[in-house]
Amino acid sequence: MDRRNFLKSMGAAIAVCAAGLLRSGGVFAATWNSLAFTAKDTADAMKNAGYVGAAENKDIMIKVPDIAENGAVVPVEVTSNIPGTTSIAIFVDKNPNPMIADFEFMNGAEPFIATRVKMASTSIVRASVKAGGKIYTNSREVKVTIGGCGG
Amino acid sequence: MAEAMKMRATMQGDAVDVKVLIQHIMETGQRKDKKTGNLIPAHFINQVSAMLNGKMVLDMQWGVGISRNPFIGFRVKGAKAGDKIAVHAVDNLGTVFDGEVVVA
Numbered sequence: 001m002d003r004r005n006f007l008k009s010m011g012a013a014i015a016v017c018a019a020g021l022l023r024s025g026g027v028f029a030a031t032w033n034s035l036a037f038t039a040k041d042t043a044d045a046m047k048n049a050g051y052v053g054a055a056e057n058k059d060i061m062i063k064v065p066d067i068a069e070n071g072a073v074v075p076v077e078v079t080s081n082i083p084g085t086t087s088i089a090i091f092v093d094k095n096p097n098p099m100i101a102d103f104e105f106m107n108g109a110e111p112f113i114a115t116r117v118k119m120a121s122t123s124i125v126r127a128s129v130k131a132g133g134k135i136y137t138n139s140r141e142v143k144v145t146i147g148g149c150g151g
Numbered sequence: 152m153a154e155a156m157k158m159r160a161t162m163q164g165d166a167v168d169v170k171v172l173i174q175h176i177m178e179t180g181q182r183k184d185k186k187t188g189n190l191i192p193a194h195f196i197n198q199v200s201a202m203l204n205g206k207m208v209l210d211m212q213w214g215v216g217i218s219r220n221p222f223i224g225f226r227v228k229g230a231k232a233g234d235k236i237a238v239h240a241v242d243n244l245g246t247v248f249d250g251e252v253v254v255a
Contacts, residue, residue, distance in 0.1 A: 027239055029210045032197045037214040073218045092216060096181055100216035107227075109201075109208040110166060114224030118179075118216050148218075 054137035071148030085111035094123035156250030167230035
């Protein structure tokens with residue numbers, strides 16, 4: 001390899017590295033968990049997201065409407081009153097991909113999250129929690145009048 | 152992308168209450184184009200982080216089930232007026248969204 005080609009390939013290598021850094025965002029703790037998010041049922045999604053062997057626990061408060069007219073926008077609020085809570089994940093059992101999101105709390109963030117989710121149909125909305133090395137879960141049913149995943 | 156992210160951070164007791172709204176289509180990749188019958192490619196924000204004065208407080212992974220124009224609300228203890236809350240988001244196509252707000 002002569003000098004010119006060497007420099008060219010080095011340049012290409014540096015560009016590839018830079019692109020990799022940019023894509024990963026640099027600041028995120030982990031890469032996106034595609035296995036969990038593309039899982040077709042909640043059990044599989046929970047397993048892949050590390051929420052295995054969850055015990056039912058009523059100290060996870062889930063605030064959702066009993067009936068959602070529009071499944072495209074269903075407000076969900078989760079508060080964990082379990083001491084030592086480090087993360088909360090939300091699942092909608094009947095969605096094509098049940099895993100909605102995973103939230104990890106640190107440095108003073110309270111174990112609370114409010115968001116809006118899509119629901120394909122009437123379903124169980126589940127919130128699972130990691131606390132003190134253990135896994136807990138709770139659920140609420142939301143009746144959906146018009147599904148939120150159609151065209 | 153100046154207006155893509157709207158944020159509000161207000162003190163409530165000893166915690167800051169943060170509300171974030173991001174303009175994004177959150178396309179699932181499971182809908183069909185009515186004219187062509189082809190699937191519309193997925194386009195959604197999948198990684199989001201929030202910082203208080205540069206220190207990460209919330210590390211999030213999102214799927215396609217988060218509603219279009221995503222909203223999140225969260226609270227952080229130990230903050231005070233004048234502190235800075237920043238949110239950094241990236242979608243599956245690599246587009247970056249950044250927002251910052253001063254705690255009121």
